[in-house]
Amino acid sequence: MVYRWMYISRATTSEGSLDDVGIYLKSRGRNRDLCITGFLHRECDHYAQYIEGETESILRLRSLIMQDPRHTDLRILAQGVMTPRLFAGWEMAYASRGALGFSEFHRDLGRKRDLSVATLSETLCYMQMATADGQAVDVMRRFPDRRRM
């Protein structure tokens, strides 16, 4: 059984700062150890994150993330049991700077959307497009030891 948690929050750090980049660096090891997969996206001053894994691991990480001062104003989009994993193999996928962003992706679809007010389906749609094989892989950073978990 896989538990998922997804939210959008407002960053309190500047994009690309050590505090910001440190999140990605630290998350890799921990998520790998806990078999947590997902997607973390930052666009301007907002983060959108989807994490999935064993219920206990996700709930523990959720409480750490909720208390983290590097962001605030968390708006939860989804939580609960979900099968199967949507991001199997991704320790924490993310769209690198210069990659097709959330707003740009939706603009291409003829919609004017901003991550700060995005819905669950809009955000998931973006994340799934970005990790879909053969689509945006070249603009994504895929962790080297990609494997199914």
Ligand SMILES: Cc1cc2nc3c(=O)[nH]c(=O)nc-3n(C[C@H](O)[C@H](O)[C@H](O)COP(=O)(O)O)c2cc1C
């Ligand atoms: C937007 C955001 C996303 C985060 N995502 C993760 C994550 O996926 N995995 C993780 O281990 N820590 C993540 N963190 C960091 C945790 O909140 C927390 O700082 C870290 O797990 C604590 O590690 P510690 O054992 O050094 O205290 C995130 C923090 C922020 C602000």
